[in-house]
Amino acid sequence: MKYIIALDQGTTSSRAVLFDEHADIKGIVQQEFRQIFPQPGWVEHDPHEILSTQRMVLEKLIQTHNVDASSIAAIGITNQRETTLLWDKKTGEPLYNAIVWQDKRTAPLCEALKAEGLENHVRERTGLVIDSYFSATKIKWILDAVPNARERAKRGEIAFGTVDTWLIWNLTNRKVHATDYSNASRTMLFDIHTLTWDKTMLAALDIPESILPEVKPSSHHFGNWTHNGVDIPLAGVAGDQQAALFGQACFSPGMAKNTYGTGCFMLMNTGTKIQQSRNGLITTIAWGLDGKVEYALEGSVFIAGAAVQWLRDSLHLIDQSKDSEYFAAKALGSNDVYVVPAFAGLGAPYWDMYARGAIFGLTRDTGKDHIIKATLESLAYQTKDILNAMQEDAGLTLASLKVDGGACANNILMQFQSDILGTEVERPEIIESTALGAAYLAGIQVGLWKKESITSNRKIQKRFTPQMDEATRVRLYKGWTKAVERTKGWVD
Ligand SMILES: Nc1ncnc2c1ncn2[C@@H]1O[C@H](COP(=O)(O)OP(=O)(O)O)[C@@H](O)[C@H]1O
Numbered sequence: 001m002k003y004i005i006a007l008d009q010g011t012t013s014s015r016a017v018l019f020d021e022h023a024d025i026k027g028i029v030q031q032e033f034r035q036i037f038p039q040p041g042w043v044e045h046d047p048h049e050i051l052s053t054q055r056m057v058l059e060k061l062i063q064t065h066n067v068d069a070s071s072i073a074a075i076g077i078t079n080q081r082e083t084t085l086l087w088d089k090k091t092g093e094p095l096y097n098a099i100v101w102q103d104k105r106t107a108p109l110c111e112a113l114k115a116e117g118l119e120n121h122v123r124e125r126t127g128l129v130i131d132s133y134f135s136a137t138k139i140k141w142i143l144d145a146v147p148n149a150r151e152r153a154k155r156g157e158i159a160f161g162t163v164d165t166w167l168i169w170n171l172t173n174r175k176v177h178a179t180d181y182s183n184a185s186r187t188m189l190f191d192i193h194t195l196t197w198d199k200t201m202l203a204a205l206d207i208p209e210s211i212l213p214e215v216k217p218s219s220h221h222f223g224n225w226t227h228n229g230v231d232i233p234l235a236g237v238a239g240d241q242q243a244a245l246f247g248q249a250c251f252s253p254g255m256a257k258n259t260y261g262t263g264c265f266m267l268m269n270t271g272t273k274i275q276q277s278r279n280g281l282i283t284t285i286a287w288g289l290d291g292k293v294e295y296a297l298e299g300s301v302f303i304a305g306a307a308v309q310w311l312r313d314s315l316h317l318i319d320q321s322k323d324s325e326y327f328a329a330k331a332l333g334s335n336d337v338y339v340v341p342a343f344a345g346l347g348a349p350y351w352d353m354y355a356r357g358a359i360f361g362l363t364r365d366t367g368k369d370h371i372i373k374a375t376l377e378s379l380a381y382q383t384k385d386i387l388n389a390m391q392e393d394a395g396l397t398l399a400s401l402k403v404d405g406g407a408c409a410n411n412i413l414m415q416f417q418s419d420i421l422g423t424e425v426e427r428p429e430i431i432e433s434t435a436l437g438a439a440y441l442a443g444i445q446v447g448l449w450k451k452e453s454i455t456s457n458r459k460i461q462k463r464f465t466p467q468m469d470e471a472t473r474v475r476l477y478k479g480w481t482k483a484v485e486r487t488k489g490w491v492d
């Protein structure tokens with residue numbers, strides 16, 4: 001038996017998932033790590049913790065399941081995207097903590113880029129909108145903040161990477177400084193037409209080109225991880241949302257998936273066509289495979305499952321995320337409370353770095369159950385905002401929405417999702433699509449699998465069909481859009 005291991009380095013935890021040669025999951029080991037909030041709106045991770053938790057889960061997975069190193073055909077890496085690290089090429093020591101995708105500290109740098117008139121350039125060349133979400137301004141911030149960092153970078157002593165690059169660098173014993181097309185397309189420094197780093201953006205942010213990694217296809221032999229004397233190829237790399245699109249077998253233009261993790265990310269395959277959105281979505285590289293690059297339209301919601309964590313960790317209304325289903329069920333039938341979890345501003349389709357969270361519609365009888373239910377519903381409303389934009393851009397109506405990610409296990413949420421969209425929601429047997437996608441990309445590279453067999457391997461666990469009448473759907477969504485309007489521009 002041959003195995004593929006997927007390393008899924010997410011925003012809140014590091015995971016290692018063992019797949020057998022039938023792409024069935026044989027084991028998962030997961031470890032949460034610290035979220036560091038030095039100031040309001042700032043979010044950091046300790047790069048050493050990212051690495052140590054990821055190494056720990058990998059080694060524990062192999063040990064627990066008694067897997068012989070020689071039977072591991074390949075490793076795939078998938079990761080939280082945009083999160084930015086800089087380190088010394090000689091010592092491997094990070095210059096600063098990893099600045100996480102949710103971090104808002106570079107909003108003023110984004111305003112400066114807008115004032116320079118770069119909005120069209122960014123949209124046209126990188127497919128993105130100017131926002132602190134992406135890596136570019138985070139790199140500049142570290143180069144500005146750490147003494148001598150820019151000089152050292154100019155001397156070629158510093159490496160930049162997103163989390164995939166940091167893992168590749170360390171797992172290959174500091175030999176390989178590389179990323180894949182899907183991750184490069186999240187930096188706001190990568191020209192998605194020419195597939196090269198964009199000189200205009202590098203100059204605008206005074207970022208030396210020497211710090212950037214080499215960009216490779218997503219299914220590619222990046223290097224080896226040596227375990228018990230055996231060289232195991234790192235053979236697949238993709239940003240977690242693109243990996244989920246792959247894992248859900250969304251291979252044809254018009255196919256879409258929505259992942260409910262810390263954030264919520266809907267991606268629609270647009271094939272080899274670069275489609276620009278007219279409705280606040282971004283254009284991203286889906287993957288590089290078979291000698292070509294394919295693209296996707298993406299709607300990124302910053303806070304989804306993280307809002308459920310907020311119920312758990314900050315409000316202490318629940319002990320575990322899954323308890324939200326039990327409490328929300330007790331409030332079914334009441335729909336007057338709205339939670340807008342704009343804790344990190346609003347992403348697509350609004351792109352408001354200055355929005356902040358709020359609860360609306362409170363009355364004397366509002367209780368814990370209502371707040372929990374409204375929080376879950378906020379994931380579904382944000383998804384509807386995105387799907388509306390996507391359908392308009394693509395000029396089509398989705399027959400059903402493919403879902404995955406931790407929070408899609410919640411049945412109340414999925415039923416409400418189907419109700420508020422008026423669309424069928426389709427949950428696969430394997431909701432670890434992200435890990436599955438990374439495993440597939442690696443397995444294809446080493447010849448274990450073929451892309452064609454992935455579609456037939458996909459099994460549906462449950463379909464949710466809309467039960468809500470149209471008048472209720474319209475009324476509820478109107479309330480949501482009113483609530484969102486009131487959170488915009490809250491921070492001066
Ligand atoms: N049953 C559930 N109901 C609601 N939210 C859930 C449930 N299970 C997990 N979550 C939420 O989903 C997120 C975890 O999903 P996961 O896909 O592991 O995220 P990530 O990869 O971003 O770390 C957490 O934010 C958690 O609060």
Ligand SMILES: O=P(O)(O)OC[C@H](O)CO
Pocket residue numbers: 009010011012079080081082101239240241261262263300
């Ligand atoms: O860690 P996740 O799964 O919430 O994904 C984070 C995204 O990649 C951010 O763009």
